[in-house]
Amino acid sequence: MGDDYPKTGATLYLNIIWHQHQPLYLDPGSDQLQGPWVRTHGTKDYYDMVSILEKYPTIHFTVNLTSSLLHQLEEYYLKRLKPFVDLKRNHVDAKRYFAKYRGKTDPWIDLALKHTKDFDARDLQFLLTNVWNAFGISDVIMNRFPEYKALQERFKAVDAWGLSEQERREIKFWFYMAYFDPDFLEGGVKLATGATIDLTDLITKQGDGTYRLKKTVAEDDCNRIVAETYKVLAAIIPLHKKMMYQPSLHTGQVEIITTPYYHPILPLVYDSDLGRLCQPNDPMPPRFFFPKDAEAQVAKAVVYYEDTFGVSPTGMWPAEGSVAHDIVAVFAKHGITWTATDEKILSRSKPQGCSKYYPYSLRGTNGTDNPMAIVFRDTDLSDKIGFVYQNLEGEVAADDFIRHVLSYAPREGEPDRLLTVILDGENAWEWYRLDNDGKTFQNALYRKLAKLHESGQVVTSTVTEYLQGNPHRGIPAHPIESMRNLEWLWPGSWINANYDTWIGDDEENRAWEYLLTARKDLENSGLKQPDPHAPEPKKNTKAWYAYRAWESMYAAEGSDWFWWYGTDQTAPAGDKPFDLAYITHLNNIYKFARLAKGTMPDRNFLPIVHDDMAEPNPVQGTMAQSKQDTVTVVFQVDAREVYVRKAIYIAGNHEALGEWTPNKVRLFDDGSHGDQKGDGIWTLELEFPPGLELEYKYTNSGPEGNWNPGDELPMRNRRVHVMETPGGKQIIRDIFGVM
Numbered sequence: 001m002g003d004d005y006p007k008t009g010a011t012l013y014l015n016i017i018w019h020q021h022q023p024l025y026l027d028p029g030s031d032q033l034q035g036p037w038v039r040t041h042g043t044k045d046y047y048d049m050v051s052i053l054e055k056y057p058t059i060h061f062t063v064n065l066t067s068s069l070l071h072q073l074e075e076y077y078l079k080r081l082k083p084f085v086d087l088k089r090n091h092v093d094a095k096r097y098f099a100k101y102r103g104k105t106d107p108w109i110d111l112a113l114k115h116t117k118d119f120d121a122r123d124l125q126f127l128l129t130n131v132w133n134a135f136g137i138s139d140v141i142m143n144r145f146p147e148y149k150a151l152q153e154r155f156k157a158v159d160a161w162g163l164s165e166q167e168r169r170e171i172k173f174w175f176y177m178a179y180f181d182p183d184f185l186e187g188g189v190k191l192a193t194g195a196t197i198d199l200t201d202l203i204t205k206q207g208d209g210t211y212r213l214k215k216t217v218a219e220d221d222c223n224r225i226v227a228e229t230y231k232v233l234a235a236i237i238p239l240h241k242k243m244m245y246q247p248s249l250h251t252g253q254v255e256i257i258t259t260p261y262y263h264p265i266l267p268l269v270y271d272s273d274l275g276r277l278c279q280p281n282d283p284m285p286p287r288f289f290f291p292k293d294a295e296a297q298v299a300k301a302v303v304y305y306e307d308t309f310g311v312s313p314t315g316m317w318p319a320e321g322s323v324a325h326d327i328v329a330v331f332a333k334h335g336i337t338w339t340a341t342d343e344k345i346l347s348r349s350k351p352q353g354c355s356k357y358y359p360y361s362l363r364g365t366n367g368t369d370n371p372m373a374i375v376f377r378d379t380d381l382s383d384k385i386g387f388v389y390q391n392l393e394g395e396v397a398a399d400d401f402i403r404h405v406l407s408y409a410p411r412e413g414e415p416d417r418l419l420t421v422i423l424d425g426e427n428a429w430e431w432y433r434l435d436n437d438g439k440t441f442q443n444a445l446y447r448k449l450a451k452l453h454e455s456g457q458v459v460t461s462t463v464t465e466y467l468q469g470n471p472h473r474g475i476p477a478h479p480i481e482s483m484r485n486l487e488w489l490w491p492g493s494w495i496n497a498n499y500d501t502w503i504g505d506d507e508e509n510r511a512w513e514y515l516l517t518a519r520k521d522l523e524n525s526g527l528k529q530p531d532p533h534a535p536e537p538k539k540n541t542k543a544w545y546a547y548r549a550w551e552s553m554y555a556a557e558g559s560d561w562f563w564w565y566g567t568d569q570t571a572p573a574g575d576k577p578f579d580l581a582y583i584t585h586l587n588n589i590y591k592f593a594r595l596a597k598g599t600m601p602d603r604n605f606l607p608i609v610h611d612d613m614a615e616p617n618p619v620q621g622t623m624a625q626s627k628q629d630t631v632t633v634v635f636q637v638d639a640r641e642v643y644v645r646k647a648i649y650i651a652g653n654h655e656a657l658g659e660w661t662p663n664k665v666r667l668f669d670d671g672s673h674g675d676q677k678g679d680g681i682w683t684l685e686l687e688f689p690p691g692l693e694l695e696y697k698y699t700n701s702g703p704e705g706n707w708n709p710g711d712e713l714p715m716r717n718r719r720v721h722v723m724e725t726p727g728g729k730q731i732i733r734d735i736f737g738v739m
Helices: 036-048 046-055 068-083 096-101 107-113 121-129 146-158 165-177 180-184 219-243 266-272 272-280 289-310 327-334 342-350 377-390 394-406 436-455 461-467 506-523 542-556 559-564 576-595
Strands: 013-022 059-063 203-205 211-213 254-255 338-342 360-362 372-377 418-424 459-460 631-638 648-652 681-688 691-698 718-721 729-735
Touching: 013 036, 013 394, 013 461, 036 068, 036 219, 046 059, 046 219, 059 068, 059 338, 068 219, 068 289, 068 360, 096 107, 107 219, 121 342, 146 165, 146 211, 146 272, 146 729, 165 219, 165 289, 180 203, 180 436, 219 254, 219 289, 254 461, 254 681, 254 691, 266 327, 266 342, 289 327, 289 542, 327 372, 338 342, 338 418, 338 461, 342 372, 372 377, 372 718, 377 394, 377 418, 377 436, 377 691, 394 436, 436 459, 461 681, 506 542, 506 559, 542 576, 559 576, 631 648, 631 691, 718 729
Parallel strands: 013 059, 013 418, 013 459, 059 254, 338 372, 631 729
Antiparallel strands: 203 211, 360 372, 631 681, 648 691, 691 718
C-alpha cells in the first residue's frame, strides 16, 4: 500500500485538532486526586502524540489542553514529586516524600513507594477493589501483557487476601508499566527536558507483539517506575512549548488552544434555558442564568494559559463542542479569535445549506464585538479514528482516512477549503486491537500527509495559520472579514446537536437545581465574585476562603459531573464517585464561604445517584472489561416526526441486529419489548456481552433487504459500546433521521 494518490483537485487544507482533557479528580477535603488518569494518560498519550511530529516536520496540527488537566499535572504530580526525584539514579526519596506529601498526589503513587509487605486493608482496596483500581485497564491493553493478565485472573480466583506479597508487588508495578507508551517500552527516548527514559532492562517485546518482564519485580523497581513516570510527566509541557506554533515567526508545528477553565457546558452556565431551543420536548430545571460565571470560566482559562505558555490563546475549544450564539461575545471579549464545534450544529444554524469545509465568521448578539471564526468538524471522519479504525490494521486505516480526505479536494478555481477533524486524543488508542496504541496508524497517516504536502494535494494547517497565512508553507491568509457570516448559531454540542447528555433527565435536572440553589446562596452571602485576572489571595485569609468558595462554585459548574447523571451515560465502575465529587464541590462552597464570614444557610445536598443503582463492580476499573455475562441494551428511536406505515427496523453488525440485513429486525410501539404503547417511540430490548462494539442504523417499513426508506446517509453508522451498568441495562435513545 503506497503513499501516492491520484490528484483529485486543487490543494485541500486539513485541520486536525486533538482534544486532551481530564476532569478534576480532586477530593478537596484530603487534597488528593482520587483517580490516576491524568498520570496514566500522561505516560501513554500526552507526550508521544506531539513528539511524533518531530519525524514529520511538514505536518501541523492543533492540541487542546484543558486547564483542569494542566492544573492536576502541575500541582499534584510535578510540584509534589520534583523535590524527591533523583533523575540520575531514577529513584524517589520515599521517606522524605511520605513525610510531606503522603496522601497528597494520587493513592497509587503512595502504593508504588510503600513496601508491599506493609499494605493494609485500605491500600489493598485502592490496589484491587476500588472503583478505580490496578485492573482498570482496557482488555486490549491487558492482552498485550500476559503476565499482568494472569495476575488479574489469579485475583479473580483467590481475592485480595489470597494473593502473595510478590503478586501484589507485581500488580502495582504493572499498573504503571502497562500505561507507558510503546516508544518507552521498546527503546531509549530522549525527552524534551534532556532526560532519557529507557525501560528495556525491565521489559522486552515478544515476536507476537506482547511484552514480558526480564526480571523479578522488586521494591526498587516500583520506586523507579515512579521516577520514570515523573520524567515523562515533567516533559509534557516543555515539549508542547518546544513544538508550539508562533504566528509572528511562522515557526513551530503545533497550535495549542484551551477550554473554559473547569470544562463547563458554557451555554448552559450562561443560560440553561438555551436547552429549551434544542430540546423542546425535554423537561428543564429552573433557569440557571449567570453570564458572569461563563465569563469567569473563559477568563480564568485565558489567564492560566498565559501563565503556562507566556502568550494568549487564539483559539478555544468549548467543552464538548458546546456552543450557542449567546456565548460568541464572551469568547470575543477575552481575545479568542476562533472556536470550533460539530457539523450537526452548522446544519441547524442560519443561513442553512452551508458547507462544513469552510470556516465562517460570527459576531455576538449585540453585533459590536470583533468577529471571530468558527470551524465545523467532519463527524464521520473524526469518528472513524475514534471508533472504527480500532478494528483495522494501521496502514489500512490510514489509507481509508486519506482517501476520504481527498474526496473533499476543491476543483481548480474554487475557493480554498479547510476540512476539520476533531476528537479526543487520549481515549481511542487503547482500543486499537490490531495496532498497538494506534502507533502504526499515526505514523502512516503523517507519512502519507507529508507526501501529499510535497505534491500540494493536502496541506495540514492550524486555524490560526489558515486565518493569518503562513508564507513559509505557502498558505495564503484568509481574513475573518472575508468569510461568509453566520447569522445565528444553533445551540448544542458535538453530541446530538443538543445538550441532552447534561440536562433534561431527572437526575441531571436535580443536579442543576442543586447548582442553582448553591449559586443563589453564594450570591447572597455578601462575598464578592473575584476578579478572574487577580492573583490568588494569601492562603488561610478571609479573602482566600472567599476565593475558594467561588472556585468550588466554578468547579461544580464543570460538565463532567452532569455527564454521568441520567441513563444516557453510565460509568463501568458506577456513577457514584462522580456524584460524590459533585456533592463535595457543592458542600465546599458553604464550607469556605462560612470560613470567609459569608452568610450561608444550612443545606444538605443528598446524593443524586441512589446506592442501589450505583454499586460498583469490586474488581473493575473505569476502563476495565466487565464481569457481567450480558447487558440488556434497550434501543429507543423517536419516530414521531415521520410517517411509519408498518414499523421501524434496526440493522447492524451482529446477528441479533440482522447482520446488516435491513427491515428484518423489528422495533415495537405496542407496549411490548420494554416499550410504552403508542407514543411514537419504537423500542427493542436485546442482550449483548459487555465490551462489544455495535454499529447500526434504522429503516422504516420497507421490504426485507431494502435500505429505503432509511434514516441516514449510506456511509454513516450509529455506534454504541456495550458497557456494564449497575442495573444491567443500557438505554440508547435515538431520533429517526437525526445523527
